[in-house]
Amino acid sequence: MLTDIKAELIEKARKIKMLLLDVDGVLTDGRIIYDSAGRDMKFFDVHDGMGVYALKKAGIKTILITAKGSRAIKPRSRDMRVEAVFEDVSPKTTALEKILKKYKINTEEICFVGDDLVDLCLMRRVGLPIAVFNAAPEIKQAASYVTLKLGGRGAVREVAELILKAQNRWEETVRSYDS
Numbered sequence: 001m002l003t004d005i006k007a008e009l010i011e012k013a014r015k016i017k018m019l020l021l022d023v024d025g026v027l028t029d030g031r032i033i034y035d036s037a038g039r040d041m042k043f044f045d046v047h048d049g050m051g052v053y054a055l056k057k058a059g060i061k062t063i064l065i066t067a068k069g070s071r072a073i074k075p076r077s078r079d080m081r082v083e084a085v086f087e088d089v090s091p092k093t094t095a096l097e098k099i100l101k102k103y104k105i106n107t108e109e110i111c112f113v114g115d116d117l118v119d120l121c122l123m124r125r126v127g128l129p130i131a132v133f134n135a136a137p138e139i140k141q142a143a144s145y146v147t148l149k150l151g152g153r154g155a156v157r158e159v160a161e162l163i164l165k166a167q168n169r170w171e172e173t174v175r176s177y178d179s
Contacts, residue, residue, distance in 0.1 A: 009145055012128040013166030017109040018083075019055055020099070020122065021156060023066040023073055025115035026132055029152030032070075042072045045153055051160030052080040054173050058164060061103070065095045067118045093121045113159055114139050115151050130159055 024030055028042040035041065052062045061083040064073065069087035077085045086095040099105070108127035112119070115135040123129040123142040131143035132151035140146050145162070147155040164170040 009128075009162075010166045012108075012144055013111070013163050015109050016111045016128055016163050016167075017060060018099070018103065018105055018111070019052070019060060019062045019159070019163070020096075020110060020112040020126070021052075021062060021064050022112075022114045022116075022119050023064055023070075024068060025135070025151045026113050027064070027076070027152060027156060029150065030115070030134075040070050040072060042070065042076075043152060044076050045157070047154045048152070048156035049076075049080045051157035052082060054164060055160050056081050057176065058167070058169050058173065060163065063095075063099060065089055065092050065122070067092065090118065091121050092118065093125060096122060096125060111159065111163065113147075113156060 021027055024032065027044055027048055031043065033041045055062055062080070063084045063086065064077055064082055065086045066073065067088070067090050073085060073087060089095045107125055110126040111128035111130060112122045112126045113130045113132065114123055115132045117136060117138060119139055120142060123139060129143050131139045131146045132155040133147050134150045147158045149155040149158045161170060164173055
């Protein structure tokens with residue numbers, strides 16, 4: 001039975017052409033810190049950024065979709081070279097409809113990583129829904145896979161490796177850094 005689950009996960013990951021990510025709780029650890037001027041700060045993990053960059057090199061686009069905007073998201077998204085950022089989106093399926101039309105992609109070719117209830121609508125619509133380890137129980141239940149890493153602490157890198165390995169592109173990625 002466990003091998004059937006793994007085989008199903010690998011088959012779903014093989015089809016992925018686009019990664020959609022929530023921000024708070026997925027790319028960050030979920031904490032939002034406000035300074036004395038009321039500006040927010042977020043903690044991002046460099047390994048997650050490397051995972052997104054590796055996907056881009058392999059031709060897999062990444063898009064951020066967040067229910068809450070922040071000035072910290074834009075510079076991080078530029079660093080990671082993501083395709084697009086949708087901020088202040090609720091419900092998140094409104095962004096999905098735009099993405100499907102613009103990129104001429106179908107839902108089976110999309111992986112979404114989420115952590116909380118605002119992500120449930122996307123979890124139920126994409127081909128490969130993934131929950132971070134510290135996600136809400138409802139998100140874990142809707143997921144095809146739950147990461148071993150926490151949100152904001154390497155979960156996105158784990159997902160990137162999962163996709164690239166399922167598509168037999170991981171070794172090629174590693175070799176590109178070994179010259």
